[in-house]
Amino acid sequence: MIVAPSLLAADFARLEESVKTVERAGADWLHCDVMDGVFVPNISFGFPVIKAVAGITELPLDVHLMIVNPDRYVGAVRDCGAMMMNVHQEACTHLHRTVQSIHDAGMKAGVTLNPATPVCMLEDIIADVDMVLLMSVNPGFGGQTFIEHTLAKIRNLRELIVRSGSKALIEVDGGINSATAPAVAQAGADVFVAGSAVFRSENPAEIIQSFKSL
Ligand code: DX5
Ligand code: ZN
Numbered sequence: 001m002i003v004a005p006s007l008l009a010a011d012f013a014r015l016e017e018s019v020k021t022v023e024r025a026g027a028d029w030l031h032c033d034v035m036d037g038v039f040v041p042n043i044s045f046g047f048p049v050i051k052a053v054a055g056i057t058e059l060p061l062d063v064h065l066m067i068v069n070p071d072r073y074v075g076a077v078r079d080c081g082a083m084m085m086n087v088h089q090e091a092c093t094h095l096h097r098t099v100q101s102i103h104d105a106g107m108k109a110g111v112t113l114n115p116a117t118p119v120c121m122l123e124d125i126i127a128d129v130d131m132v133l134l135m136s137v138n139p140g141f142g143g144q145t146f147i148e149h150t151l152a153k154i155r156n157l158r159e160l161i162v163r164s165g166s167k168a169l170i171e172v173d174g175g176i177n178s179a180t181a182p183a184v185a186q187a188g189a190d191v192f193v194a195g196s197a198v199f200r201s202e203n204p205a206e207i208i209q210s211f212k213s214l
Contacts (some may be wrong), residue, residue, distance in 0.1 A: 002191040004029035004062050004171070004213045005204075007053065008044055008142045009195030015049075022198060025205035026212065028058040029032050031193045036067035039091055040140035047076050054081040062193075064112065064173070066139045067091065071098040078202070079104040086110035086133045087169075089121055099128050104185070110171065114139065115147050119156040126166045131191070132157055136184075137174030142195040146175030154187035178210065185214035 005027045010018035019030065030053070035044040052062055060083035065073065070087040071094070077085045085107045092098045095111065102109040110131035111122060115138055122132060134153055137144035154170060161168055171191035172184050181192060192211050201207045 001185055001189070001212050002028045002169070003118055003198075003208050004031040004193050005198040005208070006031040006033055006142065006173070006193050008033040009199035011199070012045075013055065016056050018199060019053060019059075022204055022208070023057055023059055025198075026208045027198075028212075029060060029062045029191075030057060031062045031195075032082075033062060034063065034065050034067060035140060038091035039068045039088065043142040046169075047073075047080055050077075050080040050082070053197040060084070062086070062110075062171075062191075064110075064133065064160075064193075065091075071101065074098075074101050074105050074107075078107055082107055084108045084110050086112050087132070088112045088114065088139075089117060090114055095125055096128070099125060102156060112139075112173075113153075115150065119160060122160065123164075126160055126164045126168060128131055129166070129168050131169040131171055131172045132161075133173055133184050133193075134189075135174055136172050136176070136180075139174075144175055146177075146180040151183055151187045154184065154189055158188035176211075178207065181211055182214055 005022045037043040063082040064086045108130035112133040136150040148178040169190040173193035176194045
């Protein structure tokens with residue numbers, strides 16, 4: 001399993017220390033949640049913060065844009081040094097064009113689905129994406145409860161990926177902790193996003209290692 005701690009749960013007054021802690025604890029990627037107060041009912045942080053974080057970590061940045069019109073910000077995300085740019089399917093009218101422009105900018109392209117959006121919406125884009133991010137909570141806040149139906153979606157998505165010969169990874173985001181992670185891995189996920197479970201833990205290394213070994 002690839003483990004991507006979510007910066008949203010970090011101590012913002014001690015950002016560098018928090019990032020270094022998860023880096024030393026064995027995190028694979030750093031997940032950066034950008035919220036605009038329009039697509040989701042919350043506002044988090046933006047590009048200057050991500051750029052500053054990029055300057056103090058070696059971890060690849062997995063940027064999750066919970067914003068309207070994410071296609072406007074492909075250049076800004078690239079300039080932050082992001083490895084992966086995730087856009088919501090629900091926020092993109094011309095998803096194929098957006099995925100293309102993310103690739104043209106030299107980043108990997110991820111497409112994200114809200115809990116109520118079915119996996120079949122990705123039938124005609126799955127071959128072109130590097131990752132699908134399944135939301136296992138409604139986006140906007142950390143620390144919410146995992147939605148069990150996500151397990152069925154992971155299995156459907158795995159079927160679609162195999163059937164279409166896609167190389168897409170499956171990332172799951174929201175409510176991942178020691179209790180929910182085993183079933184998520186079992187259902188076929190490749191990448192765990194975990195905010196509270198990692199940053200609020202007394203021992204981030206132990207929790208990250210336990211996720212990686214699933
Ligand atoms: C939710 C964000 C998540 C969030 C996960 O809108 O996309 O990445 O930080 O937080 P936890 O792991 O606490 O559910
Ligand atoms: Zn996220």
